[in-house]
Amino acid sequence: MCIARAAIVLPEQSVATNKEGLAVSKKGLTLKELLQQTSHHNAKVRRDALMGIKDLVLNHPAELRQHRYAVIEKLRERISDDDKVVREALYQLFKSEIFPGCAEDNQGLLISLLMTYIFNAMTNLAIDIRVMAFKFFDLVVQYYPPCFSLYAEKILQSYEDILRKNQYYLEDKGKLRTTLSGLVRCLSLLPSKKPESEKGISGDRMIHAFEPDAPTANTGFSTIIKKLKDLVLVLINCFQDFIPLLISMPQLDAQSFDCILSILQSIDIAVRFFIYGTHEVAADSICNQTLSSPLSKKLLGVFPLYPKHHLSVKEDDRYFILNIVITEIFLHLREWICPSANVFEKFLEFIENALLGTVGFLKPSCIPLSGFFLNLLIEVKICSSTRSGKVAWEKHVPSLLPFIPKLASEVETRWQLRILESFTQTFKGCNPESSLKLACLSMIEEMLNPNGDKHYTEASDTVVLDFQTVWIRELPSLLMLLGDRQPSSSQVVLRLLLRLGQFSGSNSFLFWDYENTQFALSEFYSTCEEGNIYYGPFMRLPRDCQELSICCLYYFSNLSALLLKSVALCCLCPELELFVSFRIIEVLHAAYKAGHIQIADHISFFMTLLSRFKVFPENIDPVRESDVKVSNHGAFKSLTSVLCSYLSQMGDSSVVLQILDQAIIGLILLQPPLDNACAMLRVLIVLDSKPTRLSEQSIIALSNFLPGYLMDVVHCIPEDDVRTWRYYLLPCFFLFDRSNKVLKLVLDLIGSFLTDSNLSLPSDTSTRYATDNLSRINATISLLLLMYKDIKVQKIISLFRTEVSSILQSIASLQSSEVKMTLEERHRFQCSFEQLKVVTSTSPAG
Numbered sequence: 001m002c003i004a005r006a007a008i009v010l011p012e013q014s015v016a017t018n019k020e021g022l023a024v025s026k027k028g029l030t031l032k033e034l035l036q037q038t039s040h041h042n043a044k045v046r047r048d049a050l051m052g053i054k055d056l057v058l059n060h061p062a063e064l065r066q067h068r069y070a071v072i073e074k075l076r077e078r079i080s081d082d083d084k085v086v087r088e089a090l091y092q093l094f095k096s097e098i099f100p101g102c103a104e105d106n107q108g109l110l111i112s113l114l115m116t117y118i119f120n121a122m123t124n125l126a127i128d129i130r131v132m133a134f135k136f137f138d139l140v141v142q143y144y145p146p147c148f149s150l151y152a153e154k155i156l157q158s159y160e161d162i163l164r165k166n167q168y169y170l171e172d173k174g175k176l177r178t179t180l181s182g183l184v185r186c187l188s189l190l191p192s193k194k195p196e197s198e199k200g201i202s203g204d205r206m207i208h209a210f211e212p213d214a215p216t217a218n219t220g221f222s223t224i225i226k227k228l229k230d231l232v233l234v235l236i237n238c239f240q241d242f243i244p245l246l247i248s249m250p251q252l253d254a255q256s257f258d259c260i261l262s263i264l265q266s267i268d269i270a271v272r273f274f275i276y277g278t279h280e281v282a283a284d285s286i287c288n289q290t291l292s293s294p295l296s297k298k299l300l301g302v303f304p305l306y307p308k309h310h311l312s313v314k315e316d317d318r319y320f321i322l323n324i325v326i327t328e329i330f331l332h333l334r335e336w337i338c339p340s341a342n343v344f345e346k347f348l349e350f351i352e353n354a355l356l357g358t359v360g361f362l363k364p365s366c367i368p369l370s371g372f373f374l375n376l377l378i379e380v381k382i383c384s385s386t387r388s389g390k391v392a393w394e395k396h397v398p399s400l401l402p403f404i405p406k407l408a409s410e411v412e413t414r415w416q417l418r419i420l421e422s423f424t425q426t427f428k429g430c431n432p433e434s435s436l437k438l439a440c441l442s443m444i445e446e447m448l449n450p451n452g453d454k455h456y457t458e459a460s461d462t463v464v465l466d467f468q469t470v471w472i473r474e475l476p477s478l479l480m481l482l483g484d485r486q487p488s489s490s491q492v493v494l495r496l497l498l499r500l501g502q503f504s505g506s507n508s509f510l511f512w513d514y515e516n517t518q519f520a521l522s523e524f525y526s527t528c529e530e531g532n533i534y535y536g537p538f539m540r541l542p543r544d545c546q547e548l549s550i551c552c553l554y555y556f557s558n559l560s561a562l563l564l565k566s567v568a569l570c571c572l573c574p575e576l577e578l579f580v581s582f583r584i585i586e587v588l589h590a591a592y593k594a595g596h597i598q599i600a601d602h603i604s605f606f607m608t609l610l611s612r613f614k615v616f617p618e619n620i621d622p623v624r625e626s627d628v629k630v631s632n633h634g635a636f637k638s639l640t641s642v643l644c645s646y647l648s649q650m651g652d653s654s655v656v657l658q659i660l661d662q663a664i665i666g667l668i669l670l671q672p673p674l675d676n677a678c679a680m681l682r683v684l685i686v687l688d689s690k691p692t693r694l695s696e697q698s699i700i701a702l703s704n705f706l707p708g709y710l711m712d713v714v715h716c717i718p719e720d721d722v723r724t725w726r727y728y729l730l731p732c733f734f735l736f737d738r739s740n741k742v743l744k745l746v747l748d749l750i751g752s753f754l755t756d757s758n759l760s761l762p763s764d765t766s767t768r769y770a771t772d773n774l775s776r777i778n779a780t781i782s783l784l785l786l787m788y789k790d791i792k793v794q795k796i797i798s799l800f801r802t803e804v805s806s807i808l809q810s811i812a813s814l815q816s817s818e819v820k821m822t823l824e825e826r827h828r829f830q831c832s833f834e835q836l837k838v839v840t841s842t843s844p845a846g
Helices: 011-018 031-037 043-059 061-080 084-101 107-122 127-143 152-164 173-187 221-248 254-277 289-302 313-337 341-356 390-399 401-410 413-429 435-448 462-482 487-504 508-515 517-525 543-554 561-572 578-593 599-612 633-648 653-668 674-687 696-716 722-738 740-755 773-789 791-817 823-842
Strands: 526-529 532-535
Touching: 031 043, 031 061, 043 061, 043 084, 061 084, 061 107, 061 127, 084 127, 107 127, 107 152, 127 152, 127 173, 152 173, 152 221, 173 254, 221 254, 221 289, 254 289, 254 313, 289 313, 313 341, 313 390, 313 401, 341 401, 341 413, 390 401, 390 435, 401 413, 401 435, 413 435, 413 462, 435 462, 435 487, 462 487, 462 508, 462 517, 487 508, 487 543, 508 517, 517 526, 517 543, 517 561, 526 561, 532 561, 543 578, 561 578, 561 599, 578 599, 578 633, 599 633, 599 653, 599 674, 633 653, 633 674, 653 674, 653 696, 674 696, 674 722, 696 722, 696 740, 696 773, 722 740, 722 773, 722 791, 740 773, 740 791, 773 791, 773 823, 791 823
Parallel strands: none
Antiparallel strands: 526 532
C-alpha cells in the first residue's frame, strides 16, 4: 500500500498566483480583503487594514474611484469603533485619501451614507466616541458645506446635548476644544447680512475664520431659530463655568483659551444670525428677554475679563482677544438690550483703549457687577511698550472697526472726539502693509461717504471734519510708503482717493481737502531734481492701480503745473506702456474740456511730450521702424496723431496757433531730432490754414530750419520708400502750399550754400546726417526729385524756375571741380543729376 504525501498549502502561499493583475497593498492584500479585515475582532488587525487601504488607494487611485460607495459603506461602521487608534486612523484615511479622491463625485450621496453612523456615534455612551463623531462631522462640513443646512436641526441638538453634559469638559479641555471648533465651523455657515459698514473690509477676521463658505442670503435656516437659541443658552452656561477657573488659574493655558474663544465665537455668530440673517423673523422677537437677559448678565456682565495674576505677553494677547469678541457681541446687541450709560461707557472705554493699544483704569464703582466679579477688574496694559504682541493687536483690532462709523455718529460729542482720535492714531500708527491699515481705509471711506442718512461731512459735524482732513492728508504719503510692494493695498488707497474726488465736487469741505492732495501726489508719479528724474511707485504698479491713479487726475478742479509735469515725465519714460500714456492724455484732455486745466498748461503738457519724447533708434531706419522690439517710431507717430487731434479740438485753431506759434518755432530752432521736429511741424500744419496764418518772423525762422531738415530726411530714407519719406516731407509740402514765400526762401538758402566755397549751411540750418559735401549735393538732387514727384509741389516749384536753375548750375560746376568722388559715386551722381535735369526741363511752367 502506497500512501501519497499531500502538501499542506496555506492560503497566503497562493496569494501571488490568485491575485495576478489585481491592485494590492504592500502586504499583498486586495481592497476587498482589506475591507473585510476592518471588521476583525482584533483592533490591531483593524488598524493595519485601514493603513493597508490608505497605501492601496494612494498607489492605485482608480480602485477608490471604482469602488468608492462600497468603501464608504464598509468603513462607516468604524466611526463608532471602541478603539481610539482605529477611529483616528479612519479619520486620517477619510481626510487624506477618501474625501479628496471623491471630490468630483456626487458628494451629497456619499455624505448621506455617512450621516446615520455619525449621528449614532454622537449619542454613544462613550464620550471619546461622541467627540470623534463631532470631529468627523467637522471634516464632512469642510468638504461638503451644504450638509449642515440639510441636518442643521439635528446637529444643533447633538451639540446642545453634549455641551449640557459638562461634567467632562473642564477636566478634558482637549475634547471640548475639538467639539467647539467644529461648532464654530458649522455656525459660520449660517447666513448673516453684515452691517453696511462692514462691507469691503479687507484683512483677516479673527472671529469668522471660515466665513468665505458662508451663504449671503437666508437659505431656509429660520426653522432652526429655537434650537439655536437653546444652544446659545447652553454656551452661555459653559462660558460662565469657566469664570471661576479664570480667577483661580495661575495662567490662562492654550486649551482653556481656545475653548472660551470658541464659545464666544459661536455666540457671536449666532447673534449675527439672529439680527442680520433671519429675514423671515423680526430680530427683536428673537433677541427677547429669554436670550438678552442671560447675555447681559452672564456674558456682558463679566466684561472685561482680567486675570487675578500677573500677565505674560501671551496671556495678555489672549485676554485681549476674548474681550474683543465680547465687545463685538455687545455692539451687535446694543439696540436690543438697551444698556445703561455706565455699561455703555465701559465698552466705549475698552474700544478707545484697544484702538490705542492700552486699557486704562476701570473703576469698580462705575461698573454694576456683583462682588464675585469685581476681583476680575485690575489695571492691565493691552499693548505695553515692552510687549511683542503688536502682530496680534493688528490682527484682532480690525474686528472693532466696522462699528466705528455708527458709534461716531451716535455717541455724544465727548465720546465722538475720543473714539475718532483713537481711531486716527490707530490708522496713522499701524503698519502700512497690514490688514489693519486696509480696514481703517474702509472705515474712512464709510465715514467720508456713508450710505445712510447721516452725512459725516456736514458743516454741523465739525468734529469729524477736523479728522477728515487728517485722514485725507495721510493718503498720498501712504502710497509712497507702500511703494510697489503691496499693489492690493495701493489699489485700496487709490480707489479711496478716486471716491473722494468723485463726490468732493458736491461737498465744499471735501473739495479743498482733496484739492490739496495733488501737491503731495506729484511725488507718487515722478520728481525732477537738478536734472535727475526719480520715478515714483506709479511706474511700477500694475495697470489696474495705474488706471485708478490716472482717473484721480480728472477730479482736481485746477490741476497744477507741478502735477502735470510729474505726469508728463512718466509719459516720456520708455518703460511706461504706450496704452497707459494714451490713457493719461485722454483723461487730462477730458479734464481740460471740463475746465480743470488752464489752456496754457494743457498746451505746455502736449508740447513737452512732442519735443522731449525719445525716439529710438534716432536715425530713421525703415526696416527697423516696423519692429516694435527695436524701435518706437510707430508709437511716437501714434502719439503725434493723438495730440494733433486733441489740439485741433481745443477751440478756435487760429487762437491756439497764436498761443503755440512762437513756442513751437523756439523748440524747432533748438534742432531737435527728426521725429520730434516732424511732430511739431505737423502741429503747425493742423492748426494753420491756407493762406498761412504764421507770422513773418515765424516764416523766416522756418525757412532757415527747413533746408537742413529736408536734407537729413532724404539722406536717411531710401528714395523708393515712398510711405516713409512722405510722412516726414508732407508737413513741409503743406507749408510750401500755404506760403510760396517759405519755398522761395528755402530754395534760395540751398542755392546760396551750393555757391559758397565751403558748402556750409548757416548754424541754424545745419544738418544732423548729411554732413559731408557729397552727401549734401546728393541730398539736394534727391530732394528736388521728390518735390517734383508731388503734383501740388511741382506746380508751386515751377513758379521758381530761376531759383531751381541756379541750383542746377551750382551742382554742375561743383561736380566737375570741387567734389571728389569714386567712379561708382560719380556714375550714380551723373544718373541722378541727368534725371533731375530732365524733370525740371519737362515740368510745365508755373
